[in-house]
Amino acid sequence: MNKYSSEHIDIIVDTAPQGILGTFIPGQTISGKVIYKPTTQVDINHVVIICKGICFTEITERSGNNTISHYPEKIILFRNLDTIFRGPHTIPAGTYEWPFQFELPIRCNYSRKSHRRDNQYRLGDQELPPTFKLASENFSQPPEAQVSYKLKVKINPGSIIHTIKRAKELPVWSLSSTPLKPPVPLDSYSEGNGRFKSNSLRPTQHTFKEKMKHAFTSDASLKTPEINIAVQFKMPRCVSATQYMPVELACKYTKTGQNDPESPELILDGCTFSLKSYVNVRSSGTLSEHHDNGRETVLSHTIRGNQKLLSHDGSFIPVWEPIRLADMTSHVHRLVPTFSTWTITMWYKMIVKIRVRHVQTGHIWKFESKFPFEILPGEVEVPAYSKQQTSLVEAGPSELYPPQLQSDNQASSSSAGPPEFRDDLAPPSYNSGDVWRTEPNLKRAC
Structure with missing residues (x-):
């Protein structure tokens, strides 16, 4: 097995999701730790963790001559990077842990050139949109629409070729700050x-x-x-x-x-x-x-x-x-x-x-x-x-988002501690x- 493998990395989120359905909310602090378990001696130049939100769309069009064209657009809602370890160091096999902490922004803003169909969308400063993915049905060339939030770890051993990565999705929804009013049937029916x-x-x-x-x-x-x-x-x-x-x-x-x-x-x-x-x-x-x-x-x-x-x-x-x-x-x-x-x-x-x-x-x-x-x-x-209330959905992270919020393997502490992090080095019909x-x-x- 390659000694530089993403299988050796795990991301543990310690912060508890909010709400009955178990999601993270804008403004919440996300904390946890990165666990690295190399099976042999490895070189590490630096370890960074990135917390980001992305809004991605892609339109696929077919022209008369049967040519297929793709028009993607990627909007970075926010991107925060932190260097949690900097070398260079050569470390032996073992288990290494590095803590991290990010705060999800409450709002985001994106400047976009004005177009005639802007009335169909919401422009300017706004709250973070919820995690979303369109799996369109009954379309030969369906559009792609996705809002995603994730943590991404990169371990660089000093060579771009051998850089290893691991990502973990974060379900993010906005929540009402106060209990919602009970739903009332409409006057019309x-x-x-x-x-x-x-x-x-x-x-x-x-x-x-x-x-x-x-x-x-x-x-x-x-x-x-x-x-x-x-x-x-x-x-x-x-x-x-x-x-x-x-x-x-x-x-x-x-x-x-x-x-x-x-x-x-x-x-x-x-x-x-x-x-x-x-x-x-x-x-x-x-x-x-x-x-x-x-x-x-x-x-x-x-x-x-x-x-x-x-x-x-x-x-x-x-x-x-x-x-x-x-x-x-x-x-x-x-x-x-x-x-x-x-x-x-x-x-x-x-x-x-x-x-x-x-x-x-x-x-x-x-x-x-x-x-x-x-x-x-x-x-x-x-x-x-x-x-x-006795029949509420028990839909916490273990039920809704097991891959995103739980560790793949419960890592145990190792006697081999990671090298000390140096603050003096700046982070890179019917x-x-x-x-x-x-x-x-x-x-x-x-």
Whole structure:
């Protein structure tokens, strides 16, 4: 094995992440240690550690002659470098540790030439954007958009060829300094109408004489029975990933003829939540700017019906216990707060599909609603209004970001201490026919 190998380096972060989801926050001090365990005697000229944030975009375009062009743009949000050891020294095999400490900036600024589409992005001084990566779907040449924060160690033995490196990602989100207000359902809601007309709703089948009379007359007593329902659904459109969302449903049955069932038994068969992120991306070319967009399904979660009969009077009732976005996916770190920066702007759309079933016949009405959705920043602590704190997501660093925050191998101290650091040296669709619509004047529940 090469005596200069990145496998000999480990980065341990001692600072505890903040918030329920376990992320670092702007302004937080990140401290830890670099562990180096060479298996043989090695030369070291210096050891540096870098803490930096990067916003990267790349647009890929295909021209008519089948030429593919790439337009990348890399923005350094910040870059802090510290020399934690300086030689030159020759050290024997063993375990060596060097402490480090950085403070994440609270804000960043980037001067960018003005362009006509600047209104789609956020310019000037702003808070650090959250850690983010677009894995665009259904695109032959998807754009790339990524915001990343990392620690990077470089050990230089005095030769550029043999320089070894090791990097560790840091999940960074902004958090609300105070507990967020509880999500409140909007005044407006989504509603739809469903109709089911069938001879199977008749208590008894028609005789031949009745069938003939039905075919050639308009006798109301022979009309084919039907079930007409109006369904209304509401939930918050603005919530953090760890806030409990009340989800309510109303069903109103209208009897349109004397043959219609008096009180059909209707139950909620289930509901599917699909959250999609939509991203606008831009990057600078030699002569002009380039723009593209992508989308990604962040979560898709289905809840089975509770098999309870629905009321027919149109009153709203909770259909489940309050649920959180964090409970709908095992990839909690993908629930990035809505954000916009110089070259990336990201927002969400929620798609809710409701199924209502008629118990006697098994007929299912399917309704679909789409509406803008916003994910708020995380919370510093467990919100006091939560009634279900016993079921909070235990999503600390070991669950969310094991490669980033935990050591690959627990290093033990060595009797061979590192040479002293010299301060005097400067650091170098559903198609059921049912109608489901969203009211036009939606208000944010925040």
